[in-house]
Amino acid sequence: MHHDVYNLWVTVQRAPDLRGIWLAHCLDFDVMSQGSTPREAVSMVCEAIDIVLEADRAVGRDPYERRAPESDWAEMFEAVREGEPGAFADVIDRPIGDEDEDRFLVVALEIFVRAPATEFRTPVAFRQSA
Amino acid sequence: MPARLRDIRRAFEKYGGTIVEPTSGSHFKAVRGSITFPLPGGNGLRTELSDKYIHLLCRAFGIDVTEFKRLL
Numbered sequence: 732m733h734h735d736v737y738n739l740w741v742t743v744q745r746a747p748d749l750r751g752i753w754l755a756h757c758l759d760f761d762v763m764s765q766g767s768t769p770r771e772a773v774s775m776v777c778e779a780i781d782i783v784l785e786a787d788r789a790v791g792r793d794p795y796e797r798r799a800p801e802s803d804w805a806e807m808f809e810a811v812r813e814g815e816p817g818a819f820a821d822v823i824d825r826p827i828g829d830e831d832e833d834r835f836l837v838v839a840l841e842i843f844v845r846a847p848a849t850e851f852r853t854p855v856a857f858r859q860s861a
Numbered sequence: 862m863p864a865r866l867r868d869i870r871r872a873f874e875k876y877g878g879t880i881v882e883p884t885s886g887s888h889f890k891a892v893r894g895s896i897t898f899p900l901p902g903g904n905g906l907r908t909e910l911s912d913k914y915i916h917l918l919c920r921a922f923g924i925d926v927t928e929f930k931r932l933l
Contacts, residue, residue: 746863746911746913747911747912747913748862748863748911748912748913749863749909749911752909752911754911754913754914756913756917761917761920761921762898762917762921763914764888764899764901765901765910765911765914775888775901778886778887778888778899779888779899779901782890782897783899786890786897792895797921800920
């Protein structure tokens with residue numbers, strides 16, 4: 732069966748202006764979503780990615796044209812270099828410290844698009860503390 | 862500053878865009894021309910979106926974020 736595979740980078744951080752909200756930002760498609768936990772934010776950004784893929788496919792647009800600016804990528808690669816790697820569940824579900832402690836999470840996301848459903852996998856994640 | 866989805870919709874419509882309510886899931890869709898951008902709406906139009914989100918929305922549609930925020 733034919734399917735498209737996307738390997739994407741997602742950063743997860745606290746919303747600086749909304750208490751108790753986490754933002755998940757897919758840099759490859761420059762799309763964001765939010766949730767009350769890091770895991771929920773990642774789950775929500777998967778839904779947002781699905782919308783982008785479907786919308787861009789309908790108009791023949793390459794979703795990678797949406798790519799986030801280089802400054803966002805530099806921030807992400809710094810977190811990958813300096814962060815502590817681990818399995819997705821270990822990183823994303825670890826208890827959250829105080830607001831200054833947990834600066835940044837990075838999730839490598841694999842997406843398999845095939846009718847009728849899109850499948851999301853999270854093979855690795857990184858956690859950067861201040 | 863964060864803004865409610867209701868206010869973002871009002872401002873976005875002044876730029877000729879439309880905010881489409883979710884048919885499944887919890888994301889609204891901001892649509893203008895051939896571009897679609899998802900907006901989380903778990904609390905409907907009362908959902909508050911971070912300033913970071915507003916920047917991404919404006920970037921996706923080539924809208925000046927300072928002017929956009931004046932409309933919120």
